[in-house]
Amino acid sequence: MTGLKLFNANGGVTEVTPRLAAVEADVQCLVEANMETMLGVRFLASEYVIDCADGGRIDSLGIDENNAPVVVEFKRGTDAGVIHQGLYYMSWLMAHKDAFRNLVRDRLGVTVASQILWSAPRLICVAGDFTRYDAHAVREHRRSIDLVRYRYFGSDHFGLETVASVTGHSVEVKRVRRRAPGAPPVRQQGGAMAELAAAVDEVLVGLGDGVNRVQRKQYCAYQRLRNFACLIPPQQTKVLVYLKADPTAVDLVSGFTRDVTGLGHHGTGDLEVQLRTERDLERAQDLFRLSYAAA
Template identity: 80%
Template sequence: MVGLKLFNLESGVTEVVPRLAEVEADVQNLVEAHMEVMLGVTFLASEYVIGCCDGGRIDSLGLDENGAPVVVEYKRGTDAGVINQGLYYMAWLTAHKDAFRSLVRDRLGAMAASQILWSAPRLICVAGDFTRYDAHAVREHRRSIDLVRYRYYGSDHIGLETVASVTGSPAASWRVRPRAAGGPRVRRRDEGMAELAAAVDETLIGLGEGVTRVQRKQYAAYQRLRNFACVCPPQQTKLLVYLKADPKAVDLVAGFTRDVTGLGHHGTGDLELQLSTARDLERARDLFRISYAAA
């Protein structure tokens, strides 16, 4: 984003010069007020006081679209300590699950508290900038960390750019498993759907840098900062994929695409794809890219 040039075209061509916030609290207050839209995270608490010998306050706590706990830390400019500070708070959080579970229960209800994804807690650092050493450091940690650079443009615009995004632990995808000697023969139909699922996984991961996969029992979520695709386990004859693409902007095709706005389903997204063949995957690629770009 620091290399991005933004121009106002209202009267000629005037460059809109990017700037940092006056104070860190300006960024924090803005993100907390619009956290779901900006980060795909449901806001839970601000300046959360942790109870330990060293003390401290977590800037923001939240729960992402997949039910994973999220710690958000902010810095006005560049601060080499933001990652370590956030990791310290993540360690406290995972060691005090009851405290976080109680917070979720109070804010979102018992159902949300019972479905917290403790296997994939996340740290999101929002700062004016990061160094190349920061981007390297997050890849050395076995944690899910997103480094997000912000810039204000004039008085009406703010930009967010993901500098680095790492998933803490590899998530399994649905792959073809070889038949054990003497074991039951895998049906060709099941094998074909598993191969299709593996091809979809490879396609979604390959859409661009910073794509991470989070595995839940009911679906696998593919995300940048926010989910852009959710893939359910293969069925006998089809694979269901849910995208963040707007169904009203898509020419729906019976048996291939469906508007599921307001309908219950696993994962996130209002556009359902039903994939049965490699040809269906080819047809879906443009929709994958549209959803990726919107995330």
């Protein structure tokens, strides 16, 4: 049971009693209609019928900010089978990539369909509650799984709380080029900006429990349910980080922060932070926390 308490402070303090949905479909319809805002996932399909011997219907299919496939399963209350059911659907999805690719192409276009991040599929389970065994079970799997508890508060408020979040493990095989006899050793990329980027990575991962790192060619995303930061590979003189913080709520400083709303760039987020020194990283940490809290 969630420990969050919500109070109405108008003319005194009155507790707003949390409640579950009358039926599972109420939660599903609300989240599907607002999936990008609530989960950072672009909605693709509802009650998607899978074509296999055992059959089944995936509650919701989507694709997240990093173009990773997402399966979303809903339960009104506590259901011990929700994780296994979701993993079954994820296995089907990974074995039928063409079906998902066609769905993305029809809904979002050819460009997005060509950029699907197959190495990082996600399962999001939205339910009234989870047991401690559920939270333990997700840590034993190799998939990216988010357990999200919901509650209605009165007639006007709806809350989502992440109970557990685990990043999946993908196996990447890299070819190692043999060095010819007598050839000089290959220089490793590094330098001050690479060291600064490593320090940024450490700070972002350490902001709280359940921070997932998603590596793409053009950027590395840091997410809770949604991306809160994107780190660009270091340039010669600076490291760029894009945050979900609202640029209009921040005092912009020339050469340090910039509003990039509507401007094309790799990753997600409308606030660009430019880091050149360890001092810049220190003064950026409040912005990192602000973006983390908003994700």
